[in-house]
Amino acid sequence: MSDSKNPLSEVRERIDSIDRQIQELIAERAMRAREVAKVKGEGLSAIDYYRPEREAHVLRMVVDRNKGPLSDTEMVRLFREIMSSCLAQEDPLKIGYLGPEGTFSEQAVRKHFGHAAYGLPLGSIEEVFQEVAAGHADFGVVPVENSGQGMIQVTLDMFLTSDARICGEVELRVHQCLHALTGQLADVRRVYAHAQSLQQCKTWLRLNLPGVECIAVGSNAEAARLARHDESAAAIAGEIAGKIYGLKTLATAIEDRADNTTRFLVIGRSLFPPSGNDRTSLLVTVNDKPGALYDVLSPFAKHGVSLNRIESRPAHTGKWQYAFFIDVSGHIHEGNLKEAVSEIESSVASLRVLGSYPVALP
Amino acid sequence: MSDSKNPLSEVRERIDSIDRQIQELIAERAMRAREVAKVKGEGLSAIDYYRPEREAHVLRMVVDRNKGPLSDTEMVRLFREIMSSCLAQEDPLKIGYLGPEGTFSEQAVRKHFGHAAYGLPLGSIEEVFQEVAAGHADFGVVPVENSGQGMIQVTLDMFLTSDARICGEVELRVHQCLHALTGQLADVRRVYAHAQSLQQCKTWLRLNLPGVECIAVGSNAEAARLARHDESAAAIAGEIAGKIYGLKTLATAIEDRADNTTRFLVIGRSLFPPSGNDRTSLLVTVNDKPGALYDVLSPFAKHGVSLNRIESRPAHTGKWQYAFFIDVSGHIHEGNLKEAVSEIESSVASLRVLGSYPVALP
Numbered sequence: 001m002s003d004s005k006n007p008l009s010e011v012r013e014r015i016d017s018i019d020r021q022i023q024e025l026i027a028e029r030a031m032r033a034r035e036v037a038k039v040k041g042e043g044l045s046a047i048d049y050y051r052p053e054r055e056a057h058v059l060r061m062v063v064d065r066n067k068g069p070l071s072d073t074e075m076v077r078l079f080r081e082i083m084s085s086c087l088a089q090e091d092p093l094k095i096g097y098l099g100p101e102g103t104f105s106e107q108a109v110r111k112h113f114g115h116a117a118y119g120l121p122l123g124s125i126e127e128v129f130q131e132v133a134a135g136h137a138d139f140g141v142v143p144v145e146n147s148g149q150g151m152i153q154v155t156l157d158m159f160l161t162s163d164a165r166i167c168g169e170v171e172l173r174v175h176q177c178l179h180a181l182t183g184q185l186a187d188v189r190r191v192y193a194h195a196q197s198l199q200q201c202k203t204w205l206r207l208n209l210p211g212v213e214c215i216a217v218g219s220n221a222e223a224a225r226l227a228r229h230d231e232s233a234a235a236i237a238g239e240i241a242g243k244i245y246g247l248k249t250l251a252t253a254i255e256d257r258a259d260n261t262t263r264f265l266v267i268g269r270s271l272f273p274p275s276g277n278d279r280t281s282l283l284v285t286v287n288d289k290p291g292a293l294y295d296v297l298s299p300f301a302k303h304g305v306s307l308n309r310i311e312s313r314p315a316h317t318g319k320w321q322y323a324f325f326i327d328v329s330g331h332i333h334e335g336n337l338k339e340a341v342s343e344i345e346s347s348v349a350s351l352r353v354l355g356s357y358p359v360a361l362p
Numbered sequence: 363m364s365d366s367k368n369p370l371s372e373v374r375e376r377i378d379s380i381d382r383q384i385q386e387l388i389a390e391r392a393m394r395a396r397e398v399a400k401v402k403g404e405g406l407s408a409i410d411y412y413r414p415e416r417e418a419h420v421l422r423m424v425v426d427r428n429k430g431p432l433s434d435t436e437m438v439r440l441f442r443e444i445m446s447s448c449l450a451q452e453d454p455l456k457i458g459y460l461g462p463e464g465t466f467s468e469q470a471v472r473k474h475f476g477h478a479a480y481g482l483p484l485g486s487i488e489e490v491f492q493e494v495a496a497g498h499a500d501f502g503v504v505p506v507e508n509s510g511q512g513m514i515q516v517t518l519d520m521f522l523t524s525d526a527r528i529c530g531e532v533e534l535r536v537h538q539c540l541h542a543l544t545g546q547l548a549d550v551r552r553v554y555a556h557a558q559s560l561q562q563c564k565t566w567l568r569l570n571l572p573g574v575e576c577i578a579v580g581s582n583a584e585a586a587r588l589a590r591h592d593e594s595a596a597a598i599a600g601e602i603a604g605k606i607y608g609l610k611t612l613a614t615a616i617e618d619r620a621d622n623t624t625r626f627l628v629i630g631r632s633l634f635p636p637s638g639n640d641r642t643s644l645l646v647t648v649n650d651k652p653g654a655l656y657d658v659l660s661p662f663a664k665h666g667v668s669l670n671r672i673e674s675r676p677a678h679t680g681k682w683q684y685a686f687f688i689d690v691s692g693h694i695h696e697g698n699l700k701e702a703v704s705e706i707e708s709s710v711a712s713l714r715v716l717g718s719y720p721v722a723l724p
Binding site: 062244 | 369376378390397416424441443447451472608
């Protein structure tokens with residue numbers, strides 16, 4: 001326990017010197033951020049000089065430079081927080097999200113905007129759109145897709161009736177694992193989990209634990225706690241839950257869709273310039289006639305634009321119209337996408353660019 | 363909107379160069395942290411080389427060096443996160459707290475341990491003590507005092523029956539303000555707030571808004587939202603809520619106790635060495651006889667030890683015994699406190715050092 005031994009105190013002296021340098025650099029960075037604010041005009045709020053494309057560019061450089069020992073995710077997280085603090089020197093960004101605090105949506109807010117932004121927990125996805133439209137929130141964060149369960153329709157439908165722009169995307173990855181006290185699959189007589197997790201893992205459970213009782217409880221954390229006191233029980237929970245609750249992990253990534261990601265959109269009121277690695281979301285309304293979808297899609301192929309996602313919804317505008325939500329690679333200001341879109345525009349009932357925004361970081 | 367103008371791109375180039383240096387330094391810091399782990403032994407978890415007294419010392423240096431433009435609180439926050447990431451390279455610390463997520467207790471966990479630690483939301487304060495005692499959590503964070511409402515008895519009582527050690531304290535400061543749409547006190551006909559906030563501000567309300575209707579709602583955030591749509595209403599909420607909800611602030615720090623702080627204790631299983639600015643918590647049991655408390659307190663005065671807090675509780679050990687929770691300045695390994703304590707020990711039924719720990723940072 002002695003501190004006076006040489007190897008330890010030498011390392012600590014070096015860490016103190018590193019900290020001194022980091023602090024000077026962060027302080028200078030904060031001053032430079034103020035200069036950016038000044039160039040753009042005095043007395044502005046963070047929203048006036050927040051540039052998502054610049055942030056994405058900075059964070060991509062962080063990933064490119066990273067040689068460890070910290071993971072890309074941790075290093076990006078630290079730079080997010082540094083940028084978040086620098087930006088919040090003026091009126092911080094106000095971010096609306098589906099509350100209450102402590103939800104997945106808040107995690108997405110913090111992952112994207114850091115902890116120096118103001119979080120504004122709201123009562124519904126609709127309210128997030130309204131608060132952004134009214135300018136009470138600078139941005140909103142709404143879930144749009146769960147890879148296990150598909151698109152979140154209420155979010156898509158809000159784009160049919162609102163002028164919201166998409167300014168970013170955030171991905172949270174959640175792998176489900178099976179944890180148990182003994183570490184032996186043969187001991188498992190019952191599985192505890194949140195109902196949604198049981199649903200997401202039902203194929204794996206049917207194949208690997210046929211006939212075992214599945215019991216839905218309030219949360220996966222509760223499931224892990226129950227399993228800790230019962231040698232014949234297992235719990236479905238995230239990767240870290242096993243460590244947290246002192247259980248052994250029997251199987252990892254047991255969800256039916258291996259890449260169990262929840263995707264969130266950052267919504268705002270304007271379009272931002274290209275960041276160098278962007279995605280564009282389009283809302284296209286077509287009349288219900290043969291070949292309509294083909295007419296929409298063929299210009300993308302022709303101009304070499306990759307299609308990432310497509311989802312159709314009945315349009316609210318007319319009885320025989322359909323709306324397609326289409327995600328493609330690239331920024332709307334870039335040549336080939338611009339040309340493809342202007343070709344499509346001539347053949348459809350309506351086309352709206354919902355947003356061009358940086359592809360989600362790790 | 364053009365990026366190509368010189369002043370802006372010059373500043374951005376400088377920021378890129380700063381970021382490059384910060385990243386190199388953080389990576390080196392993470393490697394040095396691994397060296398500390400190696401000095402202490404291979405294959406350890408974070409708990410084996412986490413040193414709260416060293417962290418407190420590092421953060422106090424950060425405050426001493428800070429010349430802005432970031433506030434002490436923001437700069438300390440960033441260093442907490444950097445240390446949190448460096449520490450979490452091994453098995454991260456597991457921190458139990460009174461759940462669910464998103465509560466004040468979780469804020470205290472994050473303020474003290476950063477976001478790379480694992481948070482373990484638990485069902486009750488008792489459970490936090492149990493999980494720490496059983497080693498399922500490395501540390502626990504429990505509320506112990508709200509300056510408006512006094513000591514939290516359930517936390518104090520847990521120390522009577524458990525062997526928990528206090529390893530740190532965290533303070534969260536919350537000022538209540540009155541916000542309204544018009545910014546005119548004369549317009550206010552009703553005040554919305556959470557019941558607890560109405561209670562905390564009742565003197566101010568009686569003096570400044572006599573006869574005005576007070577309406578308890580689910581949260582202060584809801585109160586602020588209601589006030590935004592009603593010119594004759596005001597809401598009690600935190601300082602930033604006014605900005606967030608677009609209201610004007612009519613009065614600040616309206617709580618009856620001006621310094622409205624919630625204090626949390628970090629509990630663990632061992633005592634740590636001095637950090638240079640520490641507090642010691644003692645649990646003293648005395649028999650109920652005249653002069654008993656005087657006998658306890660006089661050695662502190664004699665040895666020049668400052669008394670920070672004292673709280674009496676009926677002891678669980680004997681019918682006519684009382685327990686005193688006493689907080690004093692200094693570390694139990696330091697001379698004058700050590701002497702005072704050994705004098706007291708000879709005159710009381712029992713004395714237990716609950717912990718010596720760094721005084722809370724901003």
